């Protein structure tokens with residue numbers, strides 16, 4: 001991978017991590033326990049509980065992506081074969097890495113699994 005591409009990906013990762021951090025703070029706030037006597041405005045308590053579990057799932061997904069991106073940043077820095085597919089060892093297209101820098105597989109290999 002070219003130095004220029006590495007630099008671009010590094011910036012993308014930093015940007016995405018910053019966005020995720022904001023999301024995580026917001027979602028954390030939405031997953032606080034719901035007190036039984038809480039007046040939740042338009043929402044009924046059942047709806048609030050349903051919404052809370054949706055937000056908890058979103059929080060977990062964001063957290064997982066955060067770890068994967070942090071890991072990708074390290075690999076980008078220290079591993080020469082960053083951007084190579086783990087299965088077929090072909091380069092993962094840069095356009096894919098720009099959207100998902102944490103990808104470790106090319107599209108055909110990812111779809112085969």
Ligand SMILES: [Zn+2]
Nearest residue numbers: 085088106109
């Ligand atoms: Zn592959």
